[in-house]
Amino acid sequence: MEKNLIKRAKQGDKDAFLKLMNTQMQTMYKLAWTYLKNEDDVADIVQDTILTCFEKLPTLRKEKYFKTWMMKIVINHCKNLLKKEKRIIHMETLPEETFVEREYSNSEWNEMLGLLDEKYRTVLLLYYLENFNTREISQILDMNESTVRIRLKRGRDKLIRECDT
Numbered sequence: 001m002e003k004n005l006i007k008r009a010k011q012g013d014k015d016a017f018l019k020l021m022n023t024q025m026q027t028m029y030k031l032a033w034t035y036l037k038n039e040d041d042v043a044d045i046v047q048d049t050i051l052t053c054f055e056k057l058p059t060l061r062k063e064k065y066f067k068t069w070m071m072k073i074v075i076n077h078c079k080n081l082l083k084k085e086k087r088i089i090h091m092e093t094l095p096e097e098t099f100v101e102r103e104y105s106n107s108e109w110n111e112m113l114g115l116l117d118e119k120y121r122t123v124l125l126l127y128y129l130e131n132f133n134t135r136e137i138s139q140i141l142d143m144n145e146s147t148v149r150i151r152l153k154r155g156r157d158k159l160i161r162e163c164d165t
Contacts, residue, residue, distance in 0.1 A: 010063070027130060032078055034122055036082070041081060053073060124156070
């Protein structure tokens with residue numbers, strides 16, 4: 001069904017595009033949250049991503065790579081915002097109440113991810129919560145697949161060490 005929505009959206013069907021974006025909203029939010037940790041910025045990034053997807057969707061070559069393509073757009077928008085504002089993200093401080101915690105029953109997972117460096121957190125989020133494989137993650141993050149596997153292992157190891165303390 002999603003493949004059909006993508007095809008119709010590429011052909012200019014606005015209703016199909018809206019349905020497609022609605023199915024991806026939570027994914028975009030979770031990924032942007034791992035970078036920004038700020039509700040307003042995340043909402044802006046999701047909105048910018050939707051606009052970029054709408055404008056650039058006709059350039060997508062293969063429908064099966066839509067989600068990978070969209071995730072790359074989210075990441076690029078996040079990185080651009082961080083560069084622009086030259087912000088420092090303090091991973092130790094988590095907001096008292098967030099959309100992410102309301103959406104997930106396992107807030108411990110989110111807390112544990114918050115203890116990791118961004119490079120490990122992003123890979124673990126894409127692998128475990130979004131079910132991307134290492135090849136897809138390497139495409140999204142523009143890195144070697146072996147680097148993704150190393151970061152997965154190191155991220156898991158760091159989580160295990162954190163749980164033991």
